[in-house]
Amino acid sequence: KNTRKTKKNLPPGPPRLPIIGNLHQLGSRPQRSMFKLSEKYGSLMSLKYGNVTAVVASTPEMVKEILKTFDVDCCSRPHMTYGARLSYNRNDLGFSPYSQYWKELRKMTVVELYTAKRVKSFGHIRQEEVASFVDFIKQSASLEKQVNFNRKFTNLSASVILRLGFGMSLEGSKLESTCYEVIHGIMEVAGSFAAADFFPIVGGLIDRLTGLHGKCEKVFKAMDAFFDEAIKHHLDDESIKDDIISLLLKMERGEIGLGEFQLTRNHTKGILLNILAAGIDTSAQTATWVMTHLITNPRVMNKVQAEVREVIKNKDNITEEDIEQLKYFKMVIKETHRINPLVPLLIPRETLRDVKIGGYDIPKKTWIHVNVWAVHRNPNVWKDPEAFIPERFLNNEIDYRGLNFELLPFGSGRRMCPGMGMGMGMALVHLTLVNLLYRFDWELPKGMEVKDVDLEESYGLACPKKVPLELIPVITKWT
Numbered sequence: 001k002n003t004r005k006t007k008k009n010l011p012p013g014p015p016r017l018p019i020i021g022n023l024h025q026l027g028s029r030p031q032r033s034m035f036k037l038s039e040k041y042g043s044l045m046s047l048k049y050g051n052v053t054a055v056v057a058s059t060p061e062m063v064k065e066i067l068k069t070f071d072v073d074c075c076s077r078p079h080m081t082y083g084a085r086l087s088y089n090r091n092d093l094g095f096s097p098y099s100q101y102w103k104e105l106r107k108m109t110v111v112e113l114y115t116a117k118r119v120k121s122f123g124h125i126r127q128e129e130v131a132s133f134v135d136f137i138k139q140s141a142s143l144e145k146q147v148n149f150n151r152k153f154t155n156l157s158a159s160v161i162l163r164l165g166f167g168m169s170l171e172g173s174k175l176e177s178t179c180y181e182v183i184h185g186i187m188e189v190a191g192s193f194a195a196a197d198f199f200p201i202v203g204g205l206i207d208r209l210t211g212l213h214g215k216c217e218k219v220f221k222a223m224d225a226f227f228d229e230a231i232k233h234h235l236d237d238e239s240i241k242d243d244i245i246s247l248l249l250k251m252e253r254g255e256i257g258l259g260e261f262q263l264t265r266n267h268t269k270g271i272l273l274n275i276l277a278a279g280i281d282t283s284a285q286t287a288t289w290v291m292t293h294l295i296t297n298p299r300v301m302n303k304v305q306a307e308v309r310e311v312i313k314n315k316d317n318i319t320e321e322d323i324e325q326l327k328y329f330k331m332v333i334k335e336t337h338r339i340n341p342l343v344p345l346l347i348p349r350e351t352l353r354d355v356k357i358g359g360y361d362i363p364k365k366t367w368i369h370v371n372v373w374a375v376h377r378n379p380n381v382w383k384d385p386e387a388f389i390p391e392r393f394l395n396n397e398i399d400y401r402g403l404n405f406e407l408l409p410f411g412s413g414r415r416m417c418p419g420m421g422m423g424m425g426m427a428l429v430h431l432t433l434v435n436l437l438y439r440f441d442w443e444l445p446k447g448m449e450v451k452d453v454d455l456e457e458s459y460g461l462a463c464p465k466k467v468p469l470e471l472i473p474v475i476t477k478w479t
């Protein structure tokens, strides 16, 4: 009798195998597998991974319950073995559990680190780096050489973020030759479904056999060596005063406080991880997806180039104010966020206490996945969801600032991306793309047709295009 009384009414979910639960059903792209399963098991679905219980929210209504109505109960993060390693034991913002430390750090991040003022004041860095990127594209165009967007955008984004956040150039730094592999590796490892998280003791062994543990150690060492280099550079040169590292070092020395917390070197490095990984990869891969959708939709490419060339006219120096006027261009960006949300399952959340959602019992410490990929393909909201149609945002107020639960590339609620509002990444994405669309025409490599372009994403915390996008730039009268 007692057992029946206390039995939890969990959401429905697919049948499980002994021990591994549903892990075998996740496949290489869990966002897609979960979307398919949710069509059968519903908008809130239970899964089991070893001894972890998880639920997946897949419709705008259910996501609103989690990220708005019950945000305060669902806003912690689970302990993820490799996320913890990369964030110096969860001393960062993204992997930190919900706590007083997280609250203080989040406040400091919004007020001090990722502010609109900081973004604006470093506008000249973006302008300089984009100008040298345009020069590189010009050279490629005159040699008819193809450009690998995944790599080149990562390097551009890294050059800007390193100067802006770390007061250093990518050139000559310890990351110069390994930047793409390290950044990409961090995102892959941090988003993995790791055996160590679900199977005590034996899980760690499994991850050693699959290579996940080794991969994490390799990227961690490269990243840590770079952080040491950047910090030493600041300690050696006291004239560097205004960037993010100098602010964090002041906090370490106790000259500025973070509530009751005294920052240590591990806190500093954890916070730097968020800037390095979240800042570089997301912007670079968003820009790559935009170019992918444009090259495979020539109608949209022509229309957006016509708008950009009409607005920019013959100005040589494209400013961020010019970009404000580009209405169709902004719809192209929104549609790219919809069809390829870069963080399709957000970062996993964890319930802080028992909570009842949609009539179901969700126990304390349940993992929560918000399947933004599924939400962005919900046929009740989006007509013909697999098609790339920027015009769907014409006379449509849906925006991605976390208030419309139909479009959530940056999440919503307490854990929403703090990098969205101030546009540290998006300002660069906009400026780069407008330059590329204004100055050049674009072609696929010889012998390749639109239908040959692979549109699959790979899986990680962020999901970049799996097969790198390679395009040939063509010189125009605007070059």
Ligand code: HEM
Binding pocket: 093, 094, 095, 106, 114, 274, 275, 278, 279, 280, 282, 283, 286, 342, 343, 346, 347, 348, 409, 410, 411, 412, 414, 415, 416, 417, 418, 419, 420, 423, 424, 425, 426
């Ligand atoms: C296209 C660009 C970007 C996209 C699509 C993006 C997306 C996201 C998403 C979906 C989340 C998880 C939200 C959740 O779990 O509810 C997130 C979290 C986060 N993002 Fe971004 N992001 C972008 C750029 C940036 C930039 C430029 C930075 C900083 C330099 C940044 C820093 C962070 C941090 C620190 C978190 C963790 C917040 C927390 O847990 O409190 N992001 N981002």
